[in-house]
Every structure is written in structure tokens, then in C-alpha cells.
Amino acid sequence: MKTVDGVSRRNFLKGAAIAGAGVFGAGMLAGCTSGQHTETAATGAESEQSTAYSLMPGVYQSTVEGKVGPMVVTTVVSEDRLVKVDAGGIESKQFGVLAINTMADEMVRKQFVDVDTCTGATVTSLALIQGVRDCLKQAGDESAFSQAPITESHDEHLSCDIVVMGSGISGQAAALSAAEAGAKVIMVEKLGIPGGAATGSGGAILAAGSSLQNEADGNMDPQGLIDHLYRYSEEQATYDVIKNTVEHSAEIIDWYTSLGVKFQVGECYGTPIHYSHRAWNPDGEEIPHPAGGAIPHPSSGSNIFDRTYPAFLAAGGICLLNTKVTELLQDDSGTVTGVVAMRGGDTITIDAKAVVLAAGGCEGSAEALAKWFPHTNEGMVGGSTGLCNVHDTGDGIELGLAAGGYLTGGGYGQTTGxxxxxxxxxxxxxxxxxxxxxxxxxxxxxxxxxxxxxxxxxxxxxxxxxxxxxxxxxxxxxxxxxxxxxxxxxxxxxxxxxxxxxxxxxxxxxxxxxxxxxxxxxxxxxxxxxxxxxxxxxxxxxxxxxxxPGINGTIGGLKISMDSEVLREDGTKIDGLYAGGETCNGEYMYRLYPSGGASLLWGSVSGRLAGQAAAKYVSA
Ligand SMILES: Cc1cc2nc3c(=O)[nH]c(=O)nc-3n(C[C@H](O)[C@H](O)[C@H](O)COP(=O)(O)OP(=O)(O)OC[C@H]3O[C@@H](n4cnc5c(N)ncnc54)[C@H](O)[C@@H]3O)c2cc1C
CATH class of the missing domain: 3.90.700.10 (Succinate dehydrogenase/fumarate reductase flavoprotein, catalytic domain)
Structure with missing residues (x-):
């Protein structure tokens, strides 16, 4: 068995995002170019094939069609080596930046062009590969760097205080909150990009009484927001869950603001509710949206992750990308003791004192929808925008149920469009x-x-x-x-x-x-x-x-306490198990989506409470 950093058998890595087979520095979400990445360790045992090429050394460029427009791929080669890969244009400014950086680094490190595409950014990934191939053609050998490095499959064993499953809004809120409280946290994300559904969202968060709101609109009455959410649930949600969420809403916005997130305060998308805070990047450019310009990109959930993700890494957290949690570990008493995850063919076992399930709902799985959400159907998947997180397949709900949790909610989706x-x-x-x-x-x-x-x-x-x-x-x-x-x-x-x-x-x-x-x-x-x-x-x-209607997400999932502990049907908690976000939103909404901003509020609050409670639990 190989260790993660090749040094210790059980090791906690500080401040790193592990993307596939490489570990990169904290700038991944901050839009740094591939040349700025610092590779600090290798997880696999790869060796380059020694192949002699005879290329014309130089800097080559090719323009390819990316997900949202043309993308200019630059490739630097020496006679026999791939020196640098980079890409610019619309694509590199928003959607594909992480995919491009991750893959470009990997191509150079492995001296291999056809590296794995980034799950969640497939079009961008394939465009990058095509662009590099075009450049190599100009350099005299289109098929150069085609030979895959030899990779030895291996298992890993890690340990930490808290594992967070999923890196969406709830996962990042949980992971950062726990890390801020001093816990050693590993966030595990099955895609190659952190952020989940909210990366394509409008970035709106409902909140009452934030400092920003007090300055802008005067003090907004929390009761008005509580009443709105409860009315939209047709009085089927649990009133105290809504109240608890709204009561934490101001603190959430103030916390994000303290991390540097900028918000536009006021009305959102013409809803009657004036409690909205839209995560806003004043320097963000208006660029075409894949769904047809519905969401102007200066306003996006990514603007939250631009701050929370680096803050998490800076607080000593690590993120395993392209890694899927497949199993919860429990001891004989039912106490959670860690997870098993898969990255490619490798098994990663992580011992932990607590686990936060923040893997979203199950809008991407017809099978899971049919099982747990009878009022949805396969035709609804994708919503009007086609942007729902099709990678959310109910994995967190499934693991929570297997561990002894139970379902809440009426079995509906978050309808839209x-x-x-x-x-x-x-x-x-x-x-x-x-x-x-x-x-x-x-x-x-x-x-x-x-x-x-x-x-x-x-x-x-x-x-x-x-x-x-x-x-x-x-x-x-x-x-x-x-x-x-x-x-x-x-x-x-x-x-x-x-x-x-x-x-x-x-x-x-x-x-x-x-x-x-x-x-x-x-x-x-x-x-x-x-x-x-x-x-x-x-x-x-x-x-x-x-x-x-389409669905942008699901409403239901695991029953949790006010501190986001996963509960059994008899009301007892499953020791060491917490949840946040769509994995457990069945008591917060019912079947109507109340207003833009309701879900990110829930994800942020339930995630932060889960992270804080888990940190307290592991330090007790
Ligand atoms: C187009 C669109 C616009 C929206 N706009 C808004 C808005 O403006 N305001 C608002 O409040 N809400 C909005 N929403 C809803 C909101 O974005 C989501 O409800 C919220 O982001 C869900 O967060 P989450 O953390 O629960 O799940 P997700 O964001 O889905 O995160 C779950 C993460 O877990 C990962 N994962 C899943 N299974 C595993 C596994 N086995 N192992 C490891 N990782 C796993 C997933 O890949 C994903 O990254 C919008 C939704 C869409 C689709």
C-alpha cells in the first residue's frame, strides 16, 4: 500500500486539494493559471514512458470551441518535452477554469495529453485536449505524448477528525466551520471541481438582519421571512426548523462577508421577498450563460466558493477531488468511525471521529427519485435550465439510511421553469x-x-x-x-x-x-x-x-436535529453522524420552492451547524 505523500503511513495532509493523482496549492478557485500551481506531492506511483520525440520547439496556439465559446489553448514544447499548457478566453474565466488548470498540470507532470477528463466539465476538458493536439500538430507530431504513464493501483489509509462528504454549499460551510473550530477536516468530492450545484446558481441567499442589510434596507424583520417560508410550505414544513434557519441567517451572511464575499442586497429575480443577498463579483464580466443568459455571472454561487474554499485550505483542511464516498464505517454500537472512498480503482479508507453527509439530493438519479421522491419523475430531471446537479444521486441519503437514519418530507422536487x-x-x-x-x-x-x-x-x-x-x-x-x-x-x-x-x-x-x-x-x-x-x-x-416542471433539486432526505445531527426514528442520534443541505431538507420546505435564495440559506446554515457541532463532538 502506498501512502498519500509517500512519507507516513497514516498521515493528515495540511492545506491541499488533491485532484486525482496530484496535490495542488490553494489557488484553484481563485483563477490562477496552471503555471502558478505548486505540486507538493504525488499520490500515485506513476512513471513516464521514455519516448523520444522530434518536435519543433516553440509556443503554439489553437482556438477550439469550449462549453460557452471559443477557447485559446497555448502549448509550449521543447524538442521532446511538453513544457507548458494553458488556455485563455471565455472558458478560462468561469466554468472551465478548474478543469483547465487541473488537466494542464497533469498533462505536463505526466508528459501525457489524454489525461482523464474532469467530471462535471467534460466539454471543456475535451476541448482542452483537442487544442493541445492541434498545437502538437503544428509542432510536427500530432500524436506526441500519447503513451499513458504506467500507474500502479494502490490503496490508501488516512485519518482525520471529521470527513465531509461533498463540497457544495453545505459541505464547504461544514468543512470550513469545523476547520475554523480547530478540527482536522478532509472534504471528499466525487467531481473534479468543488462547489456542487451552487456553482451554476444565481448565488442568492435569503437572510434577515445581516449587517449589510441593516445598512442598505433598514432592519428586515426575521418574522416576515419565517412567515414567507412557512406559508410557501403550505404549513407542512416544521415551523421550528424554518425559525432556527432564519435565526442563523444574519450570522451566515456576516460570516461570508467577513471572508470577503461581496453581496448585492435587496430583491432577487422579481420575487416578492426583499431578503435576498446575491453573491456578487463587481469585477465579474457578463458572459454568455450555458442556459441562455438567465443568470448574469457577476452573480453566482462561485463567488462564495472563491472565498470559502481557499479559507478552508488555509485553515489546514484538505479536499480529495475525483473521490467518491461509498461506505460509512460504524463500530458495534453504531458510532460512526470513518468512510471508505474510491478514486479511480483505488480504495481510500479514512478513519474519522465524525462524518458530515453533504452530498446533495438525488435529482440526478431516476432510480433514487422513484424510491424516495414519488412526486417527481425522470422527465423533470434537469429543470428548465438543465443545470441541476445531475451528479447528485442520493449517495448521502443512502448512507445515512443504512446507518440508521430515516426519511422526512413529502417526496417532492424543487420545481422550476x-x-x-x-x-x-x-x-x-x-x-x-x-x-x-x-x-x-x-x-x-x-x-x-x-x-x-x-x-x-x-x-x-x-x-x-x-x-x-x-x-x-x-x-x-x-x-x-x-x-x-x-x-x-x-x-x-x-x-x-x-x-x-x-x-x-x-x-x-x-x-x-x-x-x-x-x-x-x-x-x-x-x-x-x-x-x-x-x-x-x-x-x-x-x-x-x-x-x-423541471426540478433544480429535491426536498426530503434525512431527519436531523437543530444541530444537524442525523437522528433515528426513536429520536436518538447516531453518534458521529451529521448532515447538511439537500441531503436533509425535508422539514424546511414542502413542495413549492419559496423564493430564489431559500436553498443556499438552508445549505449554508445546516452545513455550518453540522460543522460546528461535529467539531464540538470530536473535541469532547
Ligand atoms: C440552476 C440553479 C440555480 C440555483 N439558484 C439558486 C439560488 O440563487 N439561490 C438558492 O438558494 N438556491 C439556488 N439553487 C439551489 C441550490 O444551488 C442548491 O439547492 C444547493 O446548492 C444544494 O447544495 P448542497 O450542498 O445540498 O448540494 P450540492 O451543491 O449538490 O453538493 C453536493 C456535492 O456532493 C458531491 N457528491 C455527491 N455524491 C458524492 C459522493 N458519493 N462522494 C463525494 N461527493 C459526492 C456532489 O458532486 C456535489 O458536489 C439553484 C439550483 C440550480 C440548479
Whole structure:
């Protein structure tokens, strides 16, 4: 068995992120170039193949297509060595920076171009490899550095005080909080990039009474936020869990602020809630978003990790990237004693006095959704943005259940992106109109739309088009729905209803009433502002367009205490086991996503409480 640093058999490494087979310095999230990385140790036993090349020494460049635009790859070669690889352009400023740095270092270290792609940044990774190959072609040998180094597979044994499974918002909050309290922490992340779902998020966090808010808006009443969250849970969440979360919210923002995170305070995404703090990078450039510019990138969860991750490493924590936790270790009394993890073919056993499960929900696994979240379906995976963390497959929930924990929550997803505001009526499977269609999904009406959707007990909702529907945005939406194959057609209302499987009598009744309201110029049912814009449904062809909400995450998971300890059904705690974030949010929300910022608040608070409680437990 080889040791991690080649020095000691059981060793705790200080301040390092271990990415695959190499250990790199703390600058990974701070956007440093590959040349600035400091390799401090090697975990594998790799040796280069001695192959003679005959390249034209020089600096070569190639422009390749990355995930969000062109990426300029620079490759420096001597006659027979790969000297440096780097990449610039849009890609290197945001999404792919970690993938590029990690892979570029590895290529040079191994003298091998086709290194493993970075899970979570595959397009960027492949683009980098292609760019380097193009450069080598210019240097005279496209296939140079193709021979893989010989790698000896090996197992490792580490020890620390606390293992944190997952490096998303809750994992980083837990890991940094525990490290700040003096614990030796290893954060284990199965992807090649830390940050989880929040890296692609809008970075909004709801909070009441932060110092920033007090300066900007005057003192925001915590009770207002508690009431909002509880109302959106349809009074199904546990009130004290919401209260506890909101009561810690100001401290969370003040903590992030003290680490250097900048926030924009105020309203967010048009929600009625003015408690939002958006993690903001004032120097961040507006760059195209993969989902179509929905989230301006100066505002992003990455702006939080730019501060928390280096702070964690600086506090002596280590992060194992590309490493998947597969097993929880417990002694005969059920006390947690560590984890087993896999990196490639290697097994890493980590002895620890406590473990924090912060592995997100299970929006990426149809099997786990079917098992634990009966009100979701496979078609919802990806949400409207396609950006949900498809790598969250319920691993933390699974391990917590196996250790003796139990599930809470109603089995729903965090719904998103079902409707866009167009003047065409929306109906349920019963043909019943359910809301004011002109309200965007990101405001107050979002709740009623999703509520109506769930209440109709179906996977789908519908928008009705007639000859009267001439609005430009509506016609564009119809065109795109036609491309997706979710449009049903009929000459009459009865015909279109039958084609779609919608209740025909219900639809006819709804249309009759709606036409009367258009004629009267007033929407007595849902108060839409400009009912005349819809026109009256009198003439076909009619179309029913099918919708299903997407999910950005799940609502449910393990039952935890107010200190984020994982509990058994009899109320006792599983010694040494804690959880945070979507792995355990079933008592905080119910089935409607209350407002942008609700999840990052939960992840931050539950994670920080888990880290603090675990640190206290291990030092007792
Ligand atoms: C597009 C989008 C925008 C959003 N915007 C906002 C917003 O503005 N405000 C807000 O409040 N919420 C927002 N959300 C929701 C929010 O981002 C998530 O709810 C939150 O980030 C979840 O955090 P988490 O720590 O629980 O899980 P995650 O962030 O998913 O982190 C879990 C981590 O665990 C890792 N992992 C999983 N299994 C294993 C394993 N076996 N071993 C090791 N590691 C493992 C995963 O790779 C992942 O990195 C948004 C979500 C999406 C998708």
C-alpha cells in the first residue's frame, strides 16, 4: 500500500486539494493559471514512458470551441518535452477554469495529453485536449505524448477528525466551520471541481438582519421571512426548523462577508421577498450563460466558493477531488468511525471521529427519485435550465439510511421553469384554468401554479392556443414546443382535448367562462392585468402544449436535529453522524420552492451547524 505523500503511513495532509493523482496549492478557485500551481506531492506511483520525440520547439496556439465559446489553448514544447499548457478566453474565466488548470498540470507532470477528463466539465476538458493536439500538430507530431504513464493501483489509509462528504454549499460551510473550530477536516468530492450545484446558481441567499442589510434596507424583520417560508410550505414544513434557519441567517451572511464575499442586497429575480443577498463579483464580466443568459455571472454561487474554499485550505483542511464516498464505517454500537472512498480503482479508507453527509439530493438519479421522491419523475430531471446537479444521486441519503437514519418530507422536487408568461390560458388535466398566466414563474404566482399542478395529480399541465393566440412570444413558444414534440392539435376543443388526454367537458367549460370574462374585460378568477390580450377562443385549429416542471433539486432526505445531527426514528442520534443541505431538507420546505435564495440559506446554515457541532463532538 502506498501512502498519500509517500512519507507516513497514516498521515493528515495540511492545506491541499488533491485532484486525482496530484496535490495542488490553494489557488484553484481563485483563477490562477496552471503555471502558478505548486505540486507538493504525488499520490500515485506513476512513471513516464521514455519516448523520444522530434518536435519543433516553440509556443503554439489553437482556438477550439469550449462549453460557452471559443477557447485559446497555448502549448509550449521543447524538442521532446511538453513544457507548458494553458488556455485563455471565455472558458478560462468561469466554468472551465478548474478543469483547465487541473488537466494542464497533469498533462505536463505526466508528459501525457489524454489525461482523464474532469467530471462535471467534460466539454471543456475535451476541448482542452483537442487544442493541445492541434498545437502538437503544428509542432510536427500530432500524436506526441500519447503513451499513458504506467500507474500502479494502490490503496490508501488516512485519518482525520471529521470527513465531509461533498463540497457544495453545505459541505464547504461544514468543512470550513469545523476547520475554523480547530478540527482536522478532509472534504471528499466525487467531481473534479468543488462547489456542487451552487456553482451554476444565481448565488442568492435569503437572510434577515445581516449587517449589510441593516445598512442598505433598514432592519428586515426575521418574522416576515419565517412567515414567507412557512406559508410557501403550505404549513407542512416544521415551523421550528424554518425559525432556527432564519435565526442563523444574519450570522451566515456576516460570516461570508467577513471572508470577503461581496453581496448585492435587496430583491432577487422579481420575487416578492426583499431578503435576498446575491453573491456578487463587481469585477465579474457578463458572459454568455450555458442556459441562455438567465443568470448574469457577476452573480453566482462561485463567488462564495472563491472565498470559502481557499479559507478552508488555509485553515489546514484538505479536499480529495475525483473521490467518491461509498461506505460509512460504524463500530458495534453504531458510532460512526470513518468512510471508505474510491478514486479511480483505488480504495481510500479514512478513519474519522465524525462524518458530515453533504452530498446533495438525488435529482440526478431516476432510480433514487422513484424510491424516495414519488412526486417527481425522470422527465423533470434537469429543470428548465438543465443545470441541476445531475451528479447528485442520493449517495448521502443512502448512507445515512443504512446507518440508521430515516426519511422526512413529502417526496417532492424543487420545481422550476414550468411556464413563461404568455397570454394563453393554462389548464390542468381536468381542463381547469389554474392561475394568472401573465405572472412570471419567479414571482408570487409561482406557488399557485405549481400548487395547482400538484393538486391536479398529474405529471403534466397544458397551455391552450386558438386562432386568437397571436402574441409573438406565444407563437415562438409554440414553435419550440413543436420541435420538442409536445404539441397536440384538434379542429375543435373536444378534439384537441381528446388528443392530449385532457378532460374535454372541463376544457369547454373553462373556455366558455374565459371568453365571457374577455368580453367583460375583467379576469374575475385570477386578476390577470390585460385579459383582452388573450382574445376569445372561438376558432381552431386549437393546440394544447404539454408542460412538466423541471426540478433544480429535491426536498426530503434525512431527519436531523437543530444541530444537524442525523437522528433515528426513536429520536436518538447516531453518534458521529451529521448532515447538511439537500441531503436533509425535508422539514424546511414542502413542495413549492419559496423564493430564489431559500436553498443556499438552508445549505449554508445546516452545513455550518453540522460543522460546528461535529467539531464540538470530536473535541469532547
Ligand atoms: C440552476 C440553479 C440555480 C440555483 N439558484 C439558486 C439560488 O440563487 N439561490 C438558492 O438558494 N438556491 C439556488 N439553487 C439551489 C441550490 O444551488 C442548491 O439547492 C444547493 O446548492 C444544494 O447544495 P448542497 O450542498 O445540498 O448540494 P450540492 O451543491 O449538490 O453538493 C453536493 C456535492 O456532493 C458531491 N457528491 C455527491 N455524491 C458524492 C459522493 N458519493 N462522494 C463525494 N461527493 C459526492 C456532489 O458532486 C456535489 O458536489 C439553484 C439550483 C440550480 C440548479
Amino acid at each position: 414550468m411556464y413563461s408568461p404568455i397570454p394563453a390560458i393554462k389548464v390542468t388535466m381536468d381542463g381547469v384554468r389554474d392561475s394568472d398566466e401573465m405572472h412570471s414563474e419567479l414571482n408570487e404566482d409561482q406557488g399557485s401554479q405549481f400548487k395547482a399542478f400538484y393538486d391536479s395529480g398529474t405529471e403534466y399541465a397544458w397551455t391552450l392556443y386558438g386562432a386568437n393566440t397571436q402574441d409573438e412570444a406565444a407563437l415562438k413558444a409554440l414553435e419550440s414546443a413543436q420541435e420538442k414534440g409536445v404539441v397536440f392539435e384538434g379542429k375543435t376543443l373536444a378534439e384537441v382535448a381528446e388528443a392530449a388526454g385532457v378532460d374535454a367537458a372541463g376544457l369547454e367549460k373553462t373556455v366558455e367562462r374565459f371568453n365571457e370574462m374577455v368580453a367583460a374585460g375583467k379576469d374575475d378568477d385570477f386578476g390577470t392585468a390585460d385579459i383582452a390580450a388573450y382574445g376569445t377562443y372561438e376558432e381552431g385549429p386549437y393546440y394544447l402544449v404539454r408542460y412538466s
